[in-house]
Amino acid sequence: MEGAEAASLLGERGLGRLAQFKTYRRRWFLLAAVCLLNCSNAMLWLTFAPVADKTAAYFHISLEMVNWLSIVYLLISIPFGLVATWVLDSVGLRCAVILSAWLNMTGSIIRIFSVLKFLSLGSQSYWYLFIGQCLCALAQPLIIFSPTKLAALWFPDHQRATANMIASMSNPLGILIANVLSPALVPEGKHIPLMLGVYAVPAVTACALATLGIHEKVPPTPPSASATNSTSKPFLIGLKMLLRNKPYIILAVCFGGGIGMFTCFSALLEQILCEKGYSNTSRFRHQTVLLAITSSFFGFFGFAIYPIAMELAVECSYPVGEGTSTGLIFVASQIEGVILMILLQALTVRVSEDPSSTCALDQSGALDWTTPVLVLAGLCSAMACLYVIFFHTDYKRLHAEANNGDLDKAEDTDVPEA
Numbered sequence: 001m002e003g004a005e006a007a008s009l010l011g012e013r014g015l016g017r018l019a020q021f022k023t024y025r026r027r028w029f030l031l032a033a034v035c036l037l038n039c040s041n042a043m044l045w046l047t048f049a050p051v052a053d054k055t056a057a058y059f060h061i062s063l064e065m066v067n068w069l070s071i072v073y074l075l076i077s078i079p080f081g082l083v084a085t086w087v088l089d090s091v092g093l094r095c096a097v098i099l100s101a102w103l104n105m106t107g108s109i110i111r112i113f114s115v116l117k118f119l120s121l122g123s124q125s126y127w128y129l130f131i132g133q134c135l136c137a138l139a140q141p142l143i144i145f146s147p148t149k150l151a152a153l154w155f156p157d158h159q160r161a162t163a164n165m166i167a168s169m170s171n172p173l174g175i176l177i178a179n180v181l182s183p184a185l186v187p188e189g190k191h192i193p194l195m196l197g198v199y200a201v202p203a204v205t206a207c208a209l210a211t212l213g214i215h216e217k218v219p220p221t222p223p224s225a226s227a228t229n230s231t232s233k234p235f236l237i238g239l240k241m242l243l244r245n246k247p248y249i250i251l252a253v254c255f256g257g258g259i260g261m262f263t264c265f266s267a268l269l270e271q272i273l274c275e276k277g278y279s280n281t282s283r284f285r286h287q288t289v290l291l292a293i294t295s296s297f298f299g300f301f302g303f304a305i306y307p308i309a310m311e312l313a314v315e316c317s318y319p320v321g322e323g324t325s326t327g328l329i330f331v332a333s334q335i336e337g338v339i340l341m342i343l344l345q346a347l348t349v350r351v352s353e354d355p356s357s358t359c360a361l362d363q364s365g366a367l368d369w370t371t372p373v374l375v376l377a378g379l380c381s382a383m384a385c386l387y388v389i390f391f392h393t394d395y396k397r398l399h400a401e402a403n404n405g406d407l408d409k410a411e412d413t414d415v416p417e418a
Contacts, residue, residue, distance in 0.1 A: 022221040027154035031163055033209040034097060034146050035170035040202035041104050041143050042174025043181075044111075044136045045073050047199055048129075049267045050182040051192075058189035059114070059125050063271065064345075069133050070267040071341055074334045076137035081331035084141035086235050088323025092217035093149050096323075100142035101210035107135030108196075108203035115193040144171065144330050148310050148322040156223040157401060165307035172306070175266055183282075225401050238320040242328055247316045247393035252332045254387035255309045259330070260337030261380055264344055265298065272369040318397035340379075344372035 048055045052066045088096045111132035114125040147167035151160040185195040242248050310326050317325040348367040 020221060021156070021223055021225070022219075023156055023159075023223045024154070024219050027150075027163075027219070029209075029213055030097075030150060030154060031167055033206065033213060034143070034150055034167050036202060037097065037101055037104060037206040037210060038143050038147070038167060038170040039174035039177070040108075040199075040206050041100075041136060041140055042171045043178045043199055044104065044108055044133075044203065045070065045140070046175055046178040046266055047111075047182060047195065049269070050179050051186045051195075052271055054186055054189040055192065058192050059129070061126055065126060067267065067341070067345070069129060071338065072130065072133050073137040073140055074263065074338045074341065076134060077141050077334040078331055078338070080138055081141040081145075081327055081334065084145055085321075085324045085327030087142065088145050088149050088327070089235055089238070089321035093146065093153060094214050094217045096142045096149075097146055097210050097214055100139040100146075101207040103135050103139035104143070105200075105203045105207035107132040107137075107139065108200040110135065112193075112196045112200060115196060141327065141330060145323050145327045147307070148314055148326045151311075152314070152322045153218050154223060157398075161307070161311055164311055168307040168310060179266070179269075235321070235324060238324045239328070241320050242317055242325060245317055247391055248313065248325070250387065250391045251309065251313060251316065251393075252329045254383045254391070255305075255313075256329050256332035257336050257379065257383045259306075259333035260335075260340050261376055261383075262298075263333070263337040264340045264376065267341065268344065268369075268372075271367065272373065312393075315395045315397050316393035318400060340376070344369075344376065347372045347375060 048066055048069050052063055055061075056063050056066050084096070087099070109132075111129055113119045114128035114132075119128070147164045150167060151163040155163040181198070182195060185198060186192055309329075313325045313329055314322050348369055349371065350367055
């Protein structure tokens with residue numbers, strides 16, 4: 001009888017634990033705010049890359065200086081990425097999102113100073129752009145790391161992957177918008193002030209939504225068992241656990257390398273194509289279908305795996321905090337991205353002026369990107385093979401939830417328990 005009574009008591013406790021899991025409809029507002037912020041930050045990152053030649057001509061700077069407006073995102077994200085992981089897992093999601101929103105908005109506004117004649121004189125114009133980009137770059141790690149934390153804290157287990165996917169894919173959506181919008185807004189260099197103003201609107205809107213609409217660090221009641229242990233390991237202990245986790249290291253190297261390659265491709269695409277006679281508005285010469293298909297495949301198969309890899313990072317590293325596990329992968333990707341950006345530019349060859357080139361700054365000869373593109377393709381293949389062959393892991397978070405009996409779906413509510 002004692003065994004039966006104990007089993008009954010454990011069952012009652014389990015049911016009580018299941019009953020306390022709830023979800024709140026306002027989680028969708030938080031998701032929308034993070035999505036807009038993520039999209040805006042990506043747009044600000046790649047504002048100038050699709051119109052690099054016109055930007056260089058308008059501000060009287062070199063293409064290398066224009067590239068630094070993109071590279072600075074990668075350089076700043078490396079040291080600040082570790083700070084961002086600590087903020088997310090120690091201070092909380094609300095603080096991280098609001099801080100990133102203000103940095104993002106402030107950076108977008110400072111960039112506008114570069115085109116105000118009474119504020120910018122000579123080389124000052126470029127430094128307003130650079131400082132604005134630096135502030136936006138500080139915001140990037142906080143924004144990029146937020147989706148997995150938001151999904152873990154506010155969404156039940158059956159919605160985590162969906163929430164993470166929506167929030168994460170808003171970043172490549174911003175990249176897409178920037179690649180389409182910048183050339184459309186800047187047919188000539190004189191329209192750059194309009195472009196800077198347009199790009200500031202989403203940043204200001206996202207900041208208003210985050211500041212006025214996000215009031216809580218965590219929901220009143222957790223949506224799942226794993227949400228109660230979201231920051232169960234201290235930051236430094238979590239880092240040590242990750243560095244000793246072989247599957248996680250393989251994922252960080254391979255997936256981080258993939259993000260780094262995508263970063264390089266996005267930032268340098270205009271410069272790669274203009275030497276071959278392609279303009280900023282995608283009026284392709286001779287290879288319209290082939291170029292469109294290959295670029296689409298690169299984006300579809302490259303970034304489609306992004307939210308899955310972020311969830312996988314949390315699964316293979318549980319109970320390390322979500323901010324730490326996803327943040328370290330992002331820091332690795334930025335390091336690899338910086339190395340690739342420098343390497344690929346070093347591998348370019350200056351050739352005599354090509355009459356078919358559409359590059360605005362090719363008076364001293366255009367750059368041939370054939371070798372860098374082949375190197376990039378080879379690295380993509382090598383990373384994919386390394387991942388397929390060597391990555392194996394258990395789903396630790398799902399197993400922990402199954403052992404806790406967290407099998408029921410939480411129901412929506414906006415009224416916390418008494």
